[in-house]
Amino acid sequence: MNLAERKATERAAAYARRKTAHARHRAAASAQLESYLRGVTGQVIAGYLPIRTEADPLPAMGALSARNRICVPVVEGHGCPLTFRDWRPGCALEEGSFKVMIPVGGAVLVPNVLIVPLVAFDAGLYRLGYGGGFYDRTLERLRATGPVRAIGFAYGDQQTEALPLEPTDQRLDEVVTENGVLPLDP
Ligand SMILES: Nc1nc2c(c(=O)[nH]1)N(C=O)[C@@H](CNc1ccc(C(=O)N[C@@H](CCC(=O)O)C(=O)O)cc1)CN2
């Protein structure tokens, strides 16, 4: 199996585990993220508007919006990094690429903290998404300009053995699940 096929195999298996976990642990995962980020102030934080069975960051985004700017990703095109639009609880939304909702006419922001959706992650804090390479390109670009904290958000069952890696895969700084945070506190 070549690398793309191995990634596709991992993606399919983790996607099925995510679906089961989402039905059981959705509220616990959302609460864990909210509590972990309580106390963060003055940052530009990228969340996301969840699709399918992604862990739901909306409770955390709502709480953080009192003391931070919050934004969500917009697909500009194939092979392009994501951009991010200003988001507030209850703001008007429209459908963007891949059926993901995006804010109507929100200002473009550059986040320094990102809550990153994923399909699979490993103990080395590498991730697999839907296969567009969007977050890889985005983190590469943001990290070239300054410090960025990329927080994967997932269910514990989305963890897998070491993922097949490519030079373009960007590592996460942390992963939050319903069970806690990786890497474990020293
Ligand atoms: N909630 C959320 N928003 C997000 C992302 C995300 O992963 N989750 N993105 C992160 O990049 C961007 C959207 N990217 C996406 C890329 C692919 C597919 C998708 O459904 N892919 C199909 C294959 C589609 C095709 O080949 O045409 C699939 O997985 O079946 C969805 C979103 C921006 N917003």
Ligand SMILES: Nc1ncnc2c1ncn2[C@@H]1O[C@H](COP(=O)(O)OP(=O)(O)OP(=O)(O)O)[C@@H](O)[C@H]1O
């Ligand atoms: N910075 C980059 N420059 C060029 N190609 C890239 C870059 N990042 C990723 N790619 C390519 O994009 C394709 C998809 O990458 P990958 O399978 O890692 O996506 P993913 O992590 O699942 O998706 P996403 O980041 O959108 O959630 C691969 O062919 C990869 O080589």
